[in-house]
Amino acid sequence: MKYVDEFRDHDLAQRLAATIAAEVDPGRDYRLMEFCGGHTHAIFRYGVQQLMPPRLRFVHGPGCPVCVLPMARIDQAIALTERHGVTLCTYGDLMRVPGGDRRTLFQARAEGADVRMVYSTQDALRIAREQPGREVVFFAIGFETTTPPTAVALEQARTEGLANFSVFCNHVLTPPALAAILAEGARIDGILGPSHVSTLIGTAPYAFVPEQHRLPLVIAGFEPLDVMQSTLMLVRQINAGTARVENQYRRAVSETGNRKAQALMARVFRVRERFAWRGLGEIPESALELAPEFAAFDAERRFPVACAPTREARGCECPAILRGEKRPTECRLFGTGCTPAHPLGACMVSSEGACAAYWSYGRTRAQVATG
Amino acid sequence: MTNQPTAHIPLDLRHGRVELTHGAGGRAMSQLIDGIFRRHLDNPLLAQGNDQACFTVPSGRLAMSTDGHVVSPLFFPGGDIGALAVHGTINDLAMGGARPLHLSAGFIIEEGFALAELDRIVASMAQAAEAAGVRVVTGDTKVVERGKGDGVFITTTGIGVVPEGIELSGERARPGDAIVLSGGIGEHGVAILAEREHLGFATTVHSDSAALHGLVATMLAAVPGLRCLRDPTRGGLAACLNELAHQSGVGMQIREAAIPVHPEVAAACELLGLDPLHIANEGKLVAICPRDRVTDLLAAMHAHPLGTGASQIGEVVEDALLLVQMETSFGGARVVDWLSGEQLPRIC
Numbered sequence: 001m002k003y004v005d006e007f008r009d010h011d012l013a014q015r016l017a018a019t020i021a022a023e024v025d026p027g028r029d030y031r032l033m034e035f036c037g038g039h040t041h042a043i044f045r046y047g048v049q050q051l052m053p054p055r056l057r058f059v060h061g062p063g064c065p066v067c068v069l070p071m072a073r074i075d076q077a078i079a080l081t082e083r084h085g086v087t088l089c090t091y092g093d094l095m096r097v098p099g100g101d102r103r104t105l106f107q108a109r110a111e112g113a114d115v116r117m118v119y120s121t122q123d124a125l126r127i128a129r130e131q132p133g134r135e136v137v138f139f140a141i142g143f144e145t146t147t148p149p150t151a152v153a154l155e156q157a158r159t160e161g162l163a164n165f166s167v168f169c170n171h172v173l174t175p176p177a178l179a180a181i182l183a184e185g186a187r188i189d190g191i192l193g194p195s196h197v198s199t200l201i202g203t204a205p206y207a208f209v210p211e212q213h214r215l216p217l218v219i220a221g222f223e224p225l226d227v228m229q230s231t232l233m234l235v236r237q238i239n240a241g242t243a244r245v246e247n248q249y250r251r252a253v254s255e256t257g258n259r260k261a262q263a264l265m266a267r268v269f270r271v272r273e274r275f276a277w278r279g280l281g282e283i284p285e286s287a288l289e290l291a292p293e294f295a296a297f298d299a300e301r302r303f304p305v306a307c308a309p310t311r312e313a314r315g316c317e318c319p320a321i322l323r324g325e326k327r328p329t330e331c332r333l334f335g336t337g338c339t340p341a342h343p344l345g346a347c348m349v350s351s352e353g354a355c356a357a358y359w360s361y362g363r364t365r366a367q368v369a370t371g
Numbered sequence: 372m373t374n375q376p377t378a379h380i381p382l383d384l385r386h387g388r389v390e391l392t393h394g395a396g397g398r399a400m401s402q403l404i405d406g407i408f409r410r411h412l413d414n415p416l417l418a419q420g421n422d423q424a425c426f427t428v429p430s431g432r433l434a435m436s437t438d439g440h441v442v443s444p445l446f447f448p449g450g451d452i453g454a455l456a457v458h459g460t461i462n463d464l465a466m467g468g469a470r471p472l473h474l475s476a477g478f479i480i481e482e483g484f485a486l487a488e489l490d491r492i493v494a495s496m497a498q499a500a501e502a503a504g505v506r507v508v509t510g511d512t513k514v515v516e517r518g519k520g521d522g523v524f525i526t527t528t529g530i531g532v533v534p535e536g537i538e539l540s541g542e543r544a545r546p547g548d549a550i551v552l553s554g555g556i557g558e559h560g561v562a563i564l565a566e567r568e569h570l571g572f573a574t575t576v577h578s579d580s581a582a583l584h585g586l587v588a589t590m591l592a593a594v595p596g597l598r599c600l601r602d603p604t605r606g607g608l609a610a611c612l613n614e615l616a617h618q619s620g621v622g623m624q625i626r627e628a629a630i631p632v633h634p635e636v637a638a639a640c641e642l643l644g645l646d647p648l649h650i651a652n653e654g655k656l657v658a659i660c661p662r663d664r665v666t667d668l669l670a671a672m673h674a675h676p677l678g679t680g681a682s683q684i685g686e687v688v689e690d691a692l693l694l695v696q697m698e699t700s701f702g703g704a705r706v707v708d709w710l711s712g713e714q715l716p717r718i719c
Binding site: 001004008010013014017044045046047048049050051096224339340341351356359360361362363 | 628634637638641692694698699700701702703704705706708711
């Protein structure tokens with residue numbers, strides 16, 4: 001496949017692996033955090049970790065929007081369908097995520113709720129147009145990358161006067177989450193920075209990472225060769241003792257990002273004062289809500305639902321895993337009480353979560369055998 | 372199908388629709404059976420019009436299998452629910468080494484379903500059965516109220532005979548055996564996905580829906596000591612290999628570079644974030660055979676039209692953890708797990 005195979009080339013991978021192996025200092029550890037679930041997925045799916053020298057380890061960050069979504073928001077979504085009788089449009093991977101009382105949108109649907117799996121915001125708009133008599137709510141989720149499509153849908157709905165369409169907004173922001181993890185003193189030596197998010201926001205918002213934390217950050221594409229090249233760039237910075245923001249993903253990311261999309265986001269959204277992240281707790285100014293001009297399309301204002309507070313499963317190590325302090329296998333629930341089919345913790349609920357990736361791709365005969 | 376007197380007013384196969392009376396056991400039902408089912412599926416056993424088909428069976432072990440079909444949409448590139456219902460059950464029999472003999476077909480039809488579409492589906496079924504050398508010898512028709520079904524659901528049951536000396540079973544894989552795949556994966560699932568209108572993209576991928584018993588007969592003639600056969604339908608190649616690993620109590624080691632994937636299937640999967648290893652097939656099989664017979668097996672498969680793309684994709688290994696592991700084309704290694712959750716509902 002053109003423009004894809006080039007970034008998954010076996011021989012180039014071997015050469016990069018050899019270069020990394022030759023350049024690492026055998027006397028030290030390299031703990032590199034990949035922020036995004038997309039990187040985690042690529043590392044596991046292509047087996048990148050096995051190509052790395054033994055003391056270079058990828059530490060999996062919190063950049064998986066489904067993983068960090070608080071369980072209470074699932075409860076709220078279920079309540080929207082059951083108490084307010086709305087048609088809820090959602091991406092498929094949210095359907096399996098258990099809320100506070102372990103119920104999922106799949107279960108709610110089986111019990112009669114009108115939950116539709118969609119592939120884009122445009123599908124949700126179409127459903128709203130086709131069913132003028134029904135309230136249609138789009139369950140919006142994701143980092144900066146997925147925010148413009150939601151904004152476009154909202155502007156379209158306003159232009160068309162689509163009064164039965166609204167958005168349950170759960171969009172979150174990358175830099176505040178990264179800042180929160182680093183402020184807690186995560187033990188890492190460098191960061192593989194977001195790729196798709198950075199196409200939107202550019203490289204400038206990461207300047208605080210070297211300035212305040214003396215850590216190198218390389219914006220890295222999601223293909224396995226991107227990850228390996230970025231790893232080499234981080235290794236070189238670590239060896240040289242420098243801390244800069246570098247951009248490996250030059251084919252898509254600029255310093256200033258996508259100004260048009262930024263302007264669109266500024267029109268449609270505003271920053272929430274605070275938002276609770278699953279596994280990380282409350283982080284100030286880390287999420288978006290609809291701007292007052294779009295209040296009529298804000299599902300939270302139109303259909304207020306109060307939900308009971310939620311509690312994480314006992315023994316779940318997701319907070320420590322999301323901060324890079326522990327590995328999935330260091331959680332006693334991993335693979336016993338908690339599997340992709342029956343996820344208990346945040347990192348197991350989405351295929352991009354660290355625990356799910358570890359379970360689905362990362363087990364090896366040797367690793368599992370030694371626990 | 373009971374033997375009612377033939378009604379006088381013919382079915383309107385161009386504009387008519389299925390009504391509740393077509394499943395009520397009266398004259399209208401008889402008309403539907405004569406006008407569509409008997410017309411296309413005609414054979415001496417069906418023509419007897421009894422509540423059952425009675426026939427003598429050749430010697431050997433009898434194999435029996437059943438399969439419900441709920442695919443949406445009903446017509447898709449490379450096939451339709453009628454042909455799929457024939458192929459699905461034939462393949463389940465063939466994976467046991469059986470030569471399929473007869474099928475039954477149970478139709479659950481939604482009130483309001485166009486007779487023209489039903490006619491097209493049954494014609495396709497008849498064509499698939501004839502091409503495969505089997506007959507639909509008995510059947511059943513039910514009609515449910517509008518809104519209580521989705522067009523038509525078809526359940527087929529088949530019986531076949533396993534020749535003497537053939538012992539195929541999912542628990543017979545042994546460390547050292549070769550794992551063989553008959554061709555490119557993911558074509559059926561992607562064809563269905565592409566056809567579902569709300570996805571809004573078009574590909575030229577056709578479903579691989581096909582009856583595999585001919586290929587199986589060729590394979591068994593060349594290598595009677597074949598250990599296991601399985602068709603990687605729902606859950607794809609990943610589920611198929613994990614099932615065999617668990618049944619046999621072994622591990623599997625496969626090579627991604629050896630698994631054929633049509634470029635358009637790969638592209639569609641890339642776009643949708645799907646893994647071809649998890650996508651359904653309807654005309655492919657996985658064979659496990661003793662290592663020293665794999666060359667003969669591949670030669671026999673390559674000589675059959677449905678096996679031209681066959682290749683060895685890996686080996687059975689000893690593994691107390693029963694894992695399927697893959698060397699990635701990229702050069703790394705990973706586990707190939709069962710798919711979690713629902714990926715593509717109503718694929719077959």
